[in-house]
Amino acid sequence: KTHKFWETQPVGQFKDIGNTSLAEGPIEQPTPLSEVKQEPYNLPNLYEWITCDIDSEEMCMEVYKLLTNNYVEDDENMFRFNYSKEFLRWALRPPGYFKSWHIGVRVKSSKKLVAFITGVPARIRVRDDIVTMAEINFLCVHKKLRSKRLAPVMIKEVTRRVHLENIWQAAYTAGVVLPTPISTCQYWHRSLNPKKLIDVGFSRLGARMTMSRTIKLYKLPDSTVTPGFRQMELHDVPAVTRLLRNYLSQFAVAVDLDENDVEHWLLPTENVVDSYLVESPETHEITDFCSFYTLPSTVLGNQNYSTLKAAYSYYNVSTKTPLLQLMNDALIVAKRKDYDVFNALDVMQNETFLKELKFGPGDGKLHYYLYNYRLRNPLKPAELGLVLL
Numbered sequence: 001k002t003h004k005f006w007e008t009q010p011v012g013q014f015k016d017i018g019n020t021s022l023a024e025g026p027i028e029q030p031t032p033l034s035e036v037k038q039e040p041y042n043l044p045n046l047y048e049w050i051t052c053d054i055d056s057e058e059m060c061m062e063v064y065k066l067l068t069n070n071y072v073e074d075d076e077n078m079f080r081f082n083y084s085k086e087f088l089r090w091a092l093r094p095p096g097y098f099k100s101w102h103i104g105v106r107v108k109s110s111k112k113l114v115a116f117i118t119g120v121p122a123r124i125r126v127r128d129d130i131v132t133m134a135e136i137n138f139l140c141v142h143k144k145l146r147s148k149r150l151a152p153v154m155i156k157e158v159t160r161r162v163h164l165e166n167i168w169q170a171a172y173t174a175g176v177v178l179p180t181p182i183s184t185c186q187y188w189h190r191s192l193n194p195k196k197l198i199d200v201g202f203s204r205l206g207a208r209m210t211m212s213r214t215i216k217l218y219k220l221p222d223s224t225v226t227p228g229f230r231q232m233e234l235h236d237v238p239a240v241t242r243l244l245r246n247y248l249s250q251f252a253v254a255v256d257l258d259e260n261d262v263e264h265w266l267l268p269t270e271n272v273v274d275s276y277l278v279e280s281p282e283t284h285e286i287t288d289f290c291s292f293y294t295l296p297s298t299v300l301g302n303q304n305y306s307t308l309k310a311a312y313s314y315y316n317v318s319t320k321t322p323l324l325q326l327m328n329d330a331l332i333v334a335k336r337k338d339y340d341v342f343n344a345l346d347v348m349q350n351e352t353f354l355k356e357l358k359f360g361p362g363d364g365k366l367h368y369y370l371y372n373y374r375l376r377n378p379l380k381p382a383e384l385g386l387v388l389l
């Protein structure tokens with residue numbers, strides 16, 4: 001497969017795989033800001049750039065509708081991600097964010113939003129190197145404008161705007177294989193509402209299994225089992241930050257979170273992110289942490305259901321409570337909050353609990369990428385301490 005666009009980009013190239021003479025680290029050096037292209041890239045004549053003010057209810061609604069109808073679907077077109085407006089505001093406005101990195105393309109005549117791409121700043125540690133990067137996400141071209149090479153222009157434009165802020169690296173994930181993944185992870189799914197997952201066609205009744213036997217197999221207790229298990233609150237931010245920074249230091253690539261980041265990304269936000277911790281009843285020390293984010297999906301082509309309520313494992317730390325027990329409490333909470341499925345990647349230490357907690361492997365892969373940063377060898381998923389939304 002040729003990659004006419006990606007072969008022009010400072011990313012690991014397939015032809016370089018195994019070439020251990022190439023140093024790890026930035027591929028290209030920063031250019032002086034005066035040499036960064038000052039004006040936006042050219043779009044085809046009918047279209048114009050728009051910087052999307054996600055604070056504006058109207059603009060946020062337009063972005064929400066574009067993504068709801070044109071964003072990622074699974075290979076069998078069973079589901080399409082349905083990020084909520086409050087989720088988009090959370091995902092796109094972390095500490096230090098740039099409105100200029102929320103980039104839309106609209107039709108000049110109708111003003112219709114037809115494409116979108118975003119970046120948010122994040123400090124990411126790669127081995128011993130802490131690098132401020134752009135996390136790129138929500139790349140979307142309207143279904144009617146596909147295969148017109150619009151994506152490369154969107155990517156060059158977000159790159160240009162990131163360069164203008166003197167940032168030269170990026171991180172992104174995709175279900176498609178591009179030059180060149182730094183790691184390839186697997187999704188795992190824990191059924192919470194097996195009847196619904198069978199009805200929408202995601203799961204099938206096991207051989208020699210009745211529906212009632214299947215419901216019983218996935219049944220969970222009504223209440224959590226860990227003493228001191230409670231929702232995270234604002235005053236927990238310093239302790240959770242310490243816990244997370246220490247835990248994430250073991251991974252080759254990981255997000256570098258300070259207290260401001262923790263407050264934004266991990267303080268519970270209704271219908272967006274849930275986080276729980278274990279406060280020792282004796283010492284009041286915060287010993288463990290677990291979190292998941294809420295990303296519903298539209299169910300495509302099913303008479304009985306239109307939406308799937310999915311929880312996605314986010315960052316989890318166990319220092320006293322066994323991770324297995326901590327995550328089982330997360331499942332119990334998710335079930336109680338009426339989620340249909342709890343999803344997790346095999347990153348960090350997740351593979352230590354997946355099978356035992358009755359997660360099943362998905363058929364989708366998630367490839368992790370760095371832009372303008374070479375790793376000599378791909379990482380195992382267990383070496384990754386980074387979850388992108």
Ligand SMILES: CCCCCCCCCCCCCC(=O)CSCCNC(=O)CCNC(=O)[C@H](O)C(C)(C)COP(=O)(O)OP(=O)(O)OC[C@H]1O[C@@H](n2cnc3c(N)ncnc32)[C@H](O)[C@@H]1OP(=O)(O)O
Nearest residue numbers: 003004005006137138139140141146147148149150151168
């Ligand atoms: C220093 C800062 C740097 C910042 C930037 C860093 C890099 C950030 C990179 C972005 C990270 C995004 C992360 C993210 O958002 C999470 S991955 C989700 C991406 N979005 C979707 O899948 C939504 C549904 N699909 C679409 O909207 C379109 O199919 C898209 C827009 C995906 C492609 O539109 P299209 O109409 O189908 O295709 P053309 O316009 O004709 O263009 C074809 C070219 O695009 C390459 N392509 C296809 N899918 C890609 C993908 N997911 N990443 C990167 N490249 C992708 C493809 O390989 C080909 O290049 P090649 O010929 O070289 O192979």
Ligand SMILES: CCOC(=O)c1cnc2ccc(OC)cc2c1SCCC#N
Nearest residue numbers: 072073074079080081187189297310343
């Ligand atoms: C029931 C298990 O599958 C999903 O939860 C799900 C939901 N919506 C999607 C929308 C687009 C999509 O495109 C890859 C996949 C899904 C998936 S499976 C991969 C995500 C996870 N875990």
